Amino acid sequence: MKKRTKHSKIWCIVFGLLGVIVLIVLIFMHFGGFSTGENANPEEFVKYAQSVEDITVPENAKIIALGEATHGNVEFQQLKLDVFKQMVENYGVRALVLEGDYGGCEQVNRYIHGGQGTAQEAAAAIGFDIYRTDEMAELISYMRQYNDNVSDDLDLRFYGFDMQRYAYNFQFLNEACKEQGIDTKILQQLMDGEDWNSEFDYPTRIEIITQIKNELKSKKDSAQAIHFADMLLQYCELQVITDTEGSTLRDRFMAENVQWILQQEQQRGCERIFVTGHNSHVAKWGSFDSMGKLLSSEIDNDYYVIGTDFYRTRCNMPTNSSTKRTNQVFYSHNPLAKTAKMAGLDICWLDFADIPENSELYELISQYTYMGTLGEGYSWFMRLLPPSYRMFQPPAVLYDSMIFVADATPTKIITEK
The missing domain is CATH 3.40.50 (Rossmann fold)
Incomplete structure (x- = not known):
C-alpha cells in the first residue's frame, strides 16, 4: 500500500509539472511572450x-x-x-x-x-x-x-x-482599343481563356500586350489605356x-x-x-x-x-x-x-x-x-x-x-x- 501511494505521488508531480508547462506555453502563445511588453x-x-x-x-x-x-x-x-x-x-x-x-x-x-x-x-x-x-x-x-x-x-x-488581378484591366484595355480603332480580336482570345489557362503561354501574352501597347502609343489621349496594358504586363511578369x-x-x-x-x-x-x-x-x-x-x-x-x-x-x-x-x-x-x-x-x-x-x-x-x-x-x-x-x-x-x-x-x- 505504501509503494502504491509513493507511485501516485510521483505521477501527481509529473502531471502537475506537465500542467504548469502547458500553462506556460499557452501564456507565451497568447501574449507572444510572458507579458505584454514594456x-x-x-x-x-x-x-x-x-x-x-x-x-x-x-x-x-x-x-x-x-x-x-x-x-x-x-x-x-x-x-x-x-x-x-x-x-x-x-x-x-x-x-x-x-x-x-x-x-x-x-x-x-x-x-x-x-x-x-x-x-x-x-x-x-x-x-x-x-x-x-x-x-x-x-x-x-x-x-x-x-x-x-x-x-x-x-x-x-x-x-x-x-497588379495582382487582371480581369478589369483586360476589360478596360479592350474598351479603350475599340475606341481607338485598334483590332482587339487577339486580345479577346486572351480574355476568353478561363483563369488564363488558354493556349497562350506568358511570354506570348507579354508579346501580344506589348504589341497593343505600342499601337496605343501612336494614339491621342491614350495614357490610361497604355497603363492598363502596363498592369497586364506587370501581372504576367509576376507569374513567371x-x-x-x-x-x-x-x-x-x-x-x-x-x-x-x-x-x-x-x-x-x-x-x-x-x-x-x-x-x-x-x-x-x-x-x-x-x-x-x-x-x-x-x-x-x-x-x-x-x-x-x-x-x-x-x-x-x-x-x-x-x-x-x-x-x-x-x-x-x-x-x-x-x-x-x-x-x-x-x-x-x-x-x-x-x-x-x-x-x-x-x-x-x-x-x-x-x-x-x-x-x-x-x-x-x-x-x-x-x-x-x-x-x-x-x-x-x-x-x-x-x-x-x-x-x-x-x-x-x-x-x-
Missing part, C-alpha cells in the same frame, strides 16, 4: 500624443502615405477615410491611391463619378476580400457624395497601385518568377505605379496624392526594396509616411486553407502602443518631429522596437514564433509619425449573395 511614461506620452483630427503634414509633401499594421481590423480601414478627409479639406488632395488592383479601382472610380451599382459592389471590384467591408463601402460612398456636390474640376479620384523575387518585383512595380499616378494628378493641377497600404509597403526602410523605401530614396522629403500599430488586436485573417477566415488575438509588444493604452487613449497620433531629443520618447522612437505586422494569412505555428507577426525596427526610421490603436476589432467580410 512601456514608457504615460504622463510624458500624453504631452505629445494628439488626436487623429490634429494630423498635419509638411507643405512640401507630394505623396502622403498611411500604413496599416493589419488588413483585418475595422479601425485601420476607418482611418483611411478619417485621414483622407483631412487631406482633402486641408491639403487639396483629390486622389486616394489604394493597395488594390488598378483596373478594379478604376471600376470604383467610375462608380464615384456616377456609375451604376452600389458602394458594396464597387468595393468588391477591387478584387481582394479585405475590401469587402462596410468600412470600405463607407469610404467609397463618401467620395461619391462629395463628387455629387462639387464641380468637375474639384472631383475626387480613386486609383489602385497593385519565384515568390521571393516576386515580392521585390511587386514593390518595385507598385512604386512605379504610384509615381505614374502622381504625374497624372499633377497634370490636373493637383500636387499631392494620398496613398494607403500595408505598413510593410509604405515604410521608408525595410530589409528589401519596398515600395516606400524606393519612393523615399527617389523623392526624399516629398514622401511623408504615417505608420500605424496596435496594442492588442483581434484580427480577421484567412487560414492556410484560404477557404475560411478566423479572428485571432495578438499583442504587438510595441512600448509606444502599450503606453497609449495605459494612458487611456483609444486612438492617438504621435508626430515624431515634435518629440525632444533628450526625452525618453525620443529614445523609444529612435531605437529598435517591436511593432505588430499582420498580413493575409494565419497559422497556429505563428504563435510559437512571435517575430512572424512583429517587426523589430526603429519607428522613426520607418515613419514620420504613427497612429496607435489600443484595441483593434476585426472586420466583417461581406460575402456575395
Whole structure:
C-alpha cells in the first residue's frame, strides 16, 4: 500500500509539472511572450500624443502615405477615410491611391463619378476580400457624395497601385482599343481563356500586350489605356518568377505605379496624392526594396509616411486553407502602443518631429522596437514564433509619425449573395 501511494505521488508531480508547462506555453502563445511588453511614461506620452483630427503634414509633401499594421481590423480601414478627409479639406488632395488592383479601382472610380451599382459592389471590384467591408463601402460612398456636390474640376479620384488581378484591366484595355480603332480580336482570345489557362503561354501574352501597347502609343489621349496594358504586363511578369523575387518585383512595380499616378494628378493641377497600404509597403526602410523605401530614396522629403500599430488586436485573417477566415488575438509588444493604452487613449497620433531629443520618447522612437505586422494569412505555428507577426525596427526610421490603436476589432467580410 505504501509503494502504491509513493507511485501516485510521483505521477501527481509529473502531471502537475506537465500542467504548469502547458500553462506556460499557452501564456507565451497568447501574449507572444510572458507579458505584454514594456512601456514608457504615460504622463510624458500624453504631452505629445494628439488626436487623429490634429494630423498635419509638411507643405512640401507630394505623396502622403498611411500604413496599416493589419488588413483585418475595422479601425485601420476607418482611418483611411478619417485621414483622407483631412487631406482633402486641408491639403487639396483629390486622389486616394489604394493597395488594390488598378483596373478594379478604376471600376470604383467610375462608380464615384456616377456609375451604376452600389458602394458594396464597387468595393468588391477591387478584387481582394479585405475590401469587402462596410468600412470600405463607407469610404467609397463618401467620395461619391462629395463628387455629387462639387464641380468637375474639384472631383475626387480613386486609383489602385497593385497588379495582382487582371480581369478589369483586360476589360478596360479592350474598351479603350475599340475606341481607338485598334483590332482587339487577339486580345479577346486572351480574355476568353478561363483563369488564363488558354493556349497562350506568358511570354506570348507579354508579346501580344506589348504589341497593343505600342499601337496605343501612336494614339491621342491614350495614357490610361497604355497603363492598363502596363498592369497586364506587370501581372504576367509576376507569374513567371519565384515568390521571393516576386515580392521585390511587386514593390518595385507598385512604386512605379504610384509615381505614374502622381504625374497624372499633377497634370490636373493637383500636387499631392494620398496613398494607403500595408505598413510593410509604405515604410521608408525595410530589409528589401519596398515600395516606400524606393519612393523615399527617389523623392526624399516629398514622401511623408504615417505608420500605424496596435496594442492588442483581434484580427480577421484567412487560414492556410484560404477557404475560411478566423479572428485571432495578438499583442504587438510595441512600448509606444502599450503606453497609449495605459494612458487611456483609444486612438492617438504621435508626430515624431515634435518629440525632444533628450526625452525618453525620443529614445523609444529612435531605437529598435517591436511593432505588430499582420498580413493575409494565419497559422497556429505563428504563435510559437512571435517575430512572424512583429517587426523589430526603429519607428522613426520607418515613419514620420504613427497612429496607435489600443484595441483593434476585426472586420466583417461581406460575402456575395
